[in-house]
Amino acid sequence: MPVLPQIADYADDLTAIRRDFHAHPEIGFEEVRTSGIVAELLEKWGVDEVHTGIGKTGVIGIVKGKGEGGRTVGLRADMDALPMDELTNLLYSSKNPGRFHGCGHDGHTTMLLGAARYLAATRDFSGRAVLIFQPAEEGLGGARAMLADRLFERFPCDEIYGMHNNPLAEPQKFGVKPGAAMAGSTFFDITIKGVGSHGAMPHHAKDPIVIATALVQSLQSIVSRNVEAIRPAVVSVTQIHSGSAYNVVPDKAVISGTIRYFDDEVKELIHRRVENLCAGFATSYEVEVVPDLRPIFDVLMNDAQLSEAYLDAAREIVGEENAAQTHDLVTGSEDFADMLKVVPGAYCTLGHGGTLPAHNPGFVLDDAILPVGASIMARIVEKRLPL
Numbered sequence: 001m002p003v004l005p006q007i008a009d010y011a012d013d014l015t016a017i018r019r020d021f022h023a024h025p026e027i028g029f030e031e032v033r034t035s036g037i038v039a040e041l042l043e044k045w046g047v048d049e050v051h052t053g054i055g056k057t058g059v060i061g062i063v064k065g066k067g068e069g070g071r072t073v074g075l076r077a078d079m080d081a082l083p084m085d086e087l088t089n090l091l092y093s094s095k096n097p098g099r100f101h102g103c104g105h106d107g108h109t110t111m112l113l114g115a116a117r118y119l120a121a122t123r124d125f126s127g128r129a130v131l132i133f134q135p136a137e138e139g140l141g142g143a144r145a146m147l148a149d150r151l152f153e154r155f156p157c158d159e160i161y162g163m164h165n166n167p168l169a170e171p172q173k174f175g176v177k178p179g180a181a182m183a184g185s186t187f188f189d190i191t192i193k194g195v196g197s198h199g200a201m202p203h204h205a206k207d208p209i210v211i212a213t214a215l216v217q218s219l220q221s222i223v224s225r226n227v228e229a230i231r232p233a234v235v236s237v238t239q240i241h242s243g244s245a246y247n248v249v250p251d252k253a254v255i256s257g258t259i260r261y262f263d264d265e266v267k268e269l270i271h272r273r274v275e276n277l278c279a280g281f282a283t284s285y286e287v288e289v290v291p292d293l294r295p296i297f298d299v300l301m302n303d304a305q306l307s308e309a310y311l312d313a314a315r316e317i318v319g320e321e322n323a324a325q326t327h328d329l330v331t332g333s334e335d336f337a338d339m340l341k342v343v344p345g346a347y348c349t350l351g352h353g354g355t356l357p358a359h360n361p362g363f364v365l366d367d368a369i370l371p372v373g374a375s376i377m378a379r380i381v382e383k384r385l386p387l
Helices: 005-009 011-023 032-044 105-122 142-148 208-219 221-226 264-285 304-318 336-340 369-384
Strands: 049-054 058-064 067-078 126-134 159-166 174-176 179-182 184-193 233-242 252-261 288-297 300-302 323-325 345-351
Touching: 005 011, 005 105, 005 369, 011 032, 011 105, 011 369, 032 049, 032 058, 032 105, 032 126, 058 105, 058 142, 067 105, 067 336, 067 369, 105 126, 105 159, 105 369, 126 142, 142 336, 159 304, 159 336, 159 369, 174 304, 184 208, 184 264, 208 221, 208 233, 208 252, 208 264, 221 233, 221 264, 233 264, 252 264, 264 288, 300 304, 300 336, 300 345, 304 323, 304 345, 304 369, 336 345, 345 369
Parallel strands: 067 126, 067 159, 159 345, 174 323
Antiparallel strands: 049 058, 058 126, 174 345, 179 300, 184 252, 184 288, 233 252
């Protein structure tokens, strides 16, 4: 079975919706326009229940099937853009400076809308489909906000599925990795409180820049010298902030970055080493070194059985040759992991035309992916909730 015929019939509508979202991007917890359009379309298409304001700006839609089954399948898409400028020169490029759908969440939202329209029109399943439009995936805790708003107590799901575009895979290539699939992530800020002085008299200072540069080098030894080589992990320092003048030794420096890991033992080891190094540098240089480590994403764990079910659904849309299990760990993170800790499910990738990765200012989503992703999402509901 190729793209579902009903969805193919309104593929142009999906493109128009996606390009409108793209032109009006909103970052996490500010998706007021986006969530308003989502709710309006769900109501227009006859979705049985539409709930707004879940996790601040999230939207829930519920579609009831023809059958009376008691099981429920959840489908989730993220809605937020990135706080960055767009450099694509598209006719429908961002109208909001410093806001850009550079990760394709406009496409994810549109694909779930496409599935919602189909499911509401056909209802060829038993039980219920819960459609979850999530805010603030990009490191701001949107999934946790929805969970704190009692997402699954109010809208119970037996299993749940998510999807992400992949511009670096061949078009229509569907992949899912059972078990640990995407990294957990900690963001960190380390503040060094030194002593400032005139730049010509550094002997009066306790120079936080010297301390910061030495500490960065030591942080880079954690993975190579403390974590077993067979257990993948990443420590990346991505920011150093200090100083304001050519002739002033500043009194403070801040080091920021991210830690990635695939099991909690490694996370705890790296956290402990960061804290111990900070304490050691504080003693050695007679300054304060204050680490702030904030776990932002959990390790994304796909259920093995439901990963296979997702593959079965995808094969009916993209063909046997285009759907397969993947084996590579992804060091990027995804807060759908928080939902998967509560409800079993699976998260996949779907390839589309493109040459630049997500989060690049020139990233372009191929609209041809929209009916494909919508069809796979609709099909997993039909297969998991048969009449």
